[in-house]
Amino acid sequence: MIQQQSNSITSTVSVICSRPGPFLSVYIDVSRDVDEAEHRIGVRWRSAREELHRAGAPASLLDLVGERVLDPSGAGGRVARMVVAADDEILLDEVTLRPRAQEALTWGPLPDVTGWLSDRSTTMPVLVVLADREGADFELYDAWPEPPVVTDSFHGDDLHVKKVAVGGWAHKQYQRRSEWTWRRNAEEVAAEIDRHVDDGVPLVVVAGDLRAQGEIRHAVSEKAREILVELETGGRAAGSSRDALDQAIDHAVGDVVVTDRLRTLNELEEQAGRGGAAAVGLREVLGKLTLGQVRTVLLSPDEASTQIVATRDYPGLPLPTEAQNSDELRADLAVVCAAAATDAEVAIVPRAKSGDGVSAVLRWDDQRSGSAVTGELE
Template sequence: MKLNRLADLYADPGPFASAYVEVSREQEDGDRLAELQARAARDALVEQGAPEPLAQQVADRLAASTHEGGTVSRCVVASERGVLLDALTHRHHAQPTVAYDVLPDVTAWLADESLLVPHVLVLVDHEGGRVTTFGSDPAHPDREADLRKADPNEHKFKGGGWGHLRYQHNTENVWYHRAEEVATELRQQLQDGPDLVVLAGDPQSRPKLLEALGEVQATVVQVDGGSRSADGGDEALQAAVLDVLREQVVARGVADLHELRDRLGQGTRVATGLSEVVPALVRGQVDRLYLDPDAAAEHDLSVDAYPGLTLGAVTSTGELRADRALVAAACLTDADVVVARTSRLVGTPVAAVLRWDQSAVGDTA
């Protein structure tokens, strides 16, 4: 997971008021509950030393309507210069996370954000299809194209014989042409987008689309649902898509951890523990950072012990909470972040796959 969305945070000198709170309004008294959550976050920030106007600014943003249904949690980070991050996840976050500190606290939000899988959802039928790219925000697509066109002659032709066969042939041609249009749009959305396609809709139309699509550098997973005759409607389709995304999270997480273990076995281009990973971050050497946020939060990182460690516009000495400092350093050095658990990180809260092997550089110097 790239941290590009967080770049503006570290261009601000702070200090920061951070809150990650569930603000769902699906219950009957949802508005009141969201307001109570926002008020509790404000009080906690003030208790930690945040100026009251800053704490109130965070509370106001938390209490504002998200215009989203279902389960919604909101991450807000602000400084005296205003709100710097306002992000939603469709995840249950029962325990609010609130902090006033020299660095933003976004690790709990990142843990939920890492469960998102960018994908392209394609719904097809004989009228064409709808192609939608979902990136980091499942509620707001990055791109959407509706290519469905109703056939005015459909269901109007009566009779049989050669005339009916000729009509049927022409209709098939129209359907294949529309499948080609959908395939063209899908290829365009895949160019700079996700590498996962979830294909749903009419079971008879899906093979036509796949034939028109040809070979693409993407994984295509078909699911039932999305057709007019499908049981369960939109809810069934959403459940089917969510099952696919969960499977992808597991598969990709396993692949990431396999890479780390392979590197550990080879003893090359790998770092484990704060004492190895932080110097690698200082050198801009980390390609992928594996982080257990909860375990890392139990450690302090001394800025003075790592000359050259920069945290953007934040100027700080002394001890910082390790999880917050590691996220900042990863963002500023363009490192990918994989959220994992210590049990899978060979007993350490942080590990890294490196862009180059430092010992090899030393040998050639």
């Protein structure tokens, strides 16, 4: 369900890992919602810079990254900044709201993006629709809860939008006109929702007037209805609580993320249980990555980051040049880069079935592969 965002992140990491390295990776708290925030960030960066310089990072690259770290992000609340640089060039500079992962400060043969990926795994694209009987406000988010990338409004026909208390022969006529106006406005809103769903938005959240929500649900396509969540809080009306709405959207996004993870874990369990298209454990997954056989890696960063990989044990593993002759690569970083290079998704999970934190759902199983080869030879 969150395939669109996964593809985007995979593409970003793939571009980074196509560079030879080494990489300077900084994932650091840049929140400015505390007293003397600018001073605190400056002190933290000076300490981080010294640490990275001792590790071998060149001064020119540290200066380049430092400019990004110290530059105000413009975001409120708790904020972290992920910056990856190599060859005197910034390869990634992204802000993450409400980060949970630990900071990362590394200079090495692989980009250290696992913490950033872990925080990004709890976000997703969302279309928020604040509806009433006259129309709706639209907010499109590439990665909730980051700021919306598009905001728009639709104001439909408000003639007779409110039923009037009239009597006599005109009463039924006014009632019918109001019903018709509500329905027409809802259809216009639904058409806009359908357009975004066709573009790949995986979650639509509708809040506001309950009657309008019902009309919109009835008018949208079946595809949109399957991913539409209606909320009882928030809306266009004056006095509506934005904090309550944001919390409700948080819950809706969390439900989708958890459901998506469970779906992938269940598929892994099913495939592994019948000896099908699954790989369990670091060694087996790395072997499958060298063949381009992995569709989705299930990675538990806490477990995988304690494992070490020697590239000589995996000839052909697609990694940056700087990492190809290393005997001490962090397993989580090697898996992320190799997965991105082979267009495999990376799903961050609390545990990945194996004790070393790495499992995978494959594109095909070995039995099918063997049968295809046998058929060709015959």
